[in-house]
Amino acid sequence: MYQGLHYDPDNIIEEDGGDISQEDCWAVIQTFFNDKGLVRQQLDSFDEFVQNTMQEIVDENRNLVLQTIQGSGNEGDQARRFYIQFGQVYLSKPTMTEADGSCQAMFPQEARLRNLTYAAPLYVDMREKIAHADPRAPANRDKTNVNDMFNEDDLQEENQNPADFDKVFVGKVPIMLRSTFCVLHGLEDKNLYALNECPYDQGGYFIINGSEKVLIAQERMATNTVYVFAKSPPSPYSYTAEIRSAVEKGSKQSSSLMIKLLAKTAERGSTGQYIHSTIPYIKKDVPVVIVFRALGLVADKEFLEHICYDANDFQMLETLKPCIEEAFAIQSQEVALDWIGRRGTTTGATRDRRIKYAREILQKELLPHVGTEFKCETKKAYFFGYMVHRLLLAALGRRELDDRDHYGKKRMDLAGPLLASLFRMLFKKLTKDISAYLRKCIDTSREFNLNLA
Numbered sequence: 399m400y401q402g403l404h405y406d407p408d409n410i411i412e413e414d415g416g417d418i419s420q421e422d423c424w425a426v427i428q429t430f431f432n433d434k435g436l437v438r439q440q441l442d443s444f445d446e447f448v449q450n451t452m453q454e455i456v457d458e459n460r461n462l463v464l465q466t467i468q469g470s471g472n473e474g475d476q477a478r479r480f481y482i483q484f485g486q487v488y489l490s491k492p493t494m495t496e497a498d499g500s501c502q503a504m505f506p507q508e509a510r511l512r513n514l515t516y517a518a519p520l521y522v523d524m525r526e527k528i529a530h531a532d533p534r535a536p537a538n539r540d541k542t543n544v545n546d547m548f549n550e551d552d553l554q555e556e557n558q559n560p561a562d563f564d565k566v567f568v569g570k571v572p573i574m575l576r577s578t579f580c581v582l583h584g585l586e587d588k589n590l591y592a593l594n595e596c597p598y599d600q601g602g603y604f605i606i607n608g609s610e611k612v613l614i615a616q617e618r619m620a621t622n623t624v625y626v627f628a629k630s631p632p633s634p635y636s637y638t639a640e641i642r643s644a645v646e647k648g649s650k651q652s653s654s655l656m657i658k659l660l661a662k663t664a665e666r667g668s669t670g671q672y673i674h675s676t677i678p679y680i681k682k683d684v685p686v687v688i689v690f691r692a693l694g695l696v697a698d699k700e701f702l703e704h705i706c707y708d709a710n711d712f713q714m715l716e717t718l719k720p721c722i723e724e725a726f727a728i729q730s731q732e733v734a735l736d737w738i739g740r741r742g743t744t745t746g747a748t749r750d751r752r753i754k755y756a757r758e759i760l761q762k763e764l765l766p767h768v769g770t771e772f773k774c775e776t777k778k779a780y781f782f783g784y785m786v787h788r789l790l791l792a793a794l795g796r797r798e799l800d801d802r803d804h805y806g807k808k809r810m811d812l813a814g815p816l817l818a819s820l821f822r823m824l825f826k827k828l829t830k831d832i833s834a835y836l837r838k839c840i841d842t843s844r845e846f847n848l849n850l851a
Contacts, residue, residue, distance in 0.1 A: 482848070509608065657789055694776070
């Protein structure tokens with residue numbers, strides 16, 4: 399089958415060695431834009447938001463729990479807990495409601511002429527479940543949140559068949575023209591002419607109150623990347639290592655961490671070049687050695703191995719000596735956690751509560767992209783040591799500083815992430831409004847209707 403075929407590398411090199419002309423480059427560019435168009439990145443970003451991101455945001459905040467305060471002990475006055483759960487999200491094609499109450503499909507040209515917003519209704523499934531507390535179960539009055547007064551084991555369901563509310567209207571979402579949910583999507587030119595639309599209009603914008611609006615992409619620094627910069631006087635620090643840590647998915651805001659190397663001064667000299675870190679929700683800078691000990695690396699050798707990868711690198715080890723001397727009084731994990739907790743927002747708290755607070759900060763706010771679950775201290779210690787290592791490499795002149803304006807360290811937030819941020823904020827407001835409505839109905843002993851919430 400393959401007889402007569404042979405491999406000739408010289409011939410291949412000769413064929414591939416030809417120069418690519420400028421006309422060839424423009425032919426490739428023309429083919430790309432003929433296939434993708436000029437706004438494909440905006441359309442894909444919006445489709446990702448509608449098809450996946452909206453459901454993920456709803457799933458993150460899907461459970462709403464309210465509980466009545468324990469009453470007098472009578473059967474009709476016992477504590478009850480109400481569960482509201484959000485389910486599947488539905489988005490239809492753009493529609494409009496006429497003055498007579500009729501609902502019909504909306505087209506972009508009609509929205510332009512009548513000063514309407516080209517938007518589609520959003521629906522979500524909701525489920526209601528009610529449980530009451532066992533009268534014999536003691537309430538925990540020490541809990542500050544009424545929803546935590548009873549354990550799940552002490553609750554009994556009142557309605558064995560939870561009430562389902564299918565496709566509850568929650569609002570409208572503006573639709574990007576020519577996206578998957580636009581009525582113009584996939585239409586041929588003759589059909590576009592019939593709807594008074596230009597076939598050369600590639601979309602990628604919105605119609606808000608009859609005006610065409612576009613979402614401009616926003617440039618930002620890449621998250622989960624370590625940057626090392628030099629500081630100039632009068633700053634007390636000579637170098638800083640920074641990172642904006644953000645989980646890949648979820649509504650949690652990015653958490654910033656900064657590690658700072660104190661500059662040499664006439665008072666301190668080279669022996670006073672301490673390395674401190676700025677941790678979220680901790681009012682004062684924390685020496686890096688205390689952070690390592692709070693993460694479980696108590697012995698000096700343990701955290702030195704996480705920072706200095708070569709045991710014979712005496713220059714780097716000598717730079718770290720002032721840090722060890724500064725934290726000499728902190729020699730255990732609990733003492734380090736208590737030291738951090740004292741500088742948090744737990745004013746006047748007990749020692750156990752301060753330690754618990756510091757553990758939660760290190761677990762949830764320190765480098766959350768590494769992990770926010772329990773027992774992530776080892777991984778965070780490795781990454782924290784890597785940041786200190788990068789800082790010292792720049793301070794010792796072994797590695798170049800990072801450039802803030804380098805395009806490789808930039809990211810662009812298109813329509814999808816921008817709308818997701820707005821949708822997340824509005825959905826949280828919706829859950830608060832529903833919670834307030836349910837609380838009012840519970841306090842006045844009225845039946846509630848989730849369609850009206």
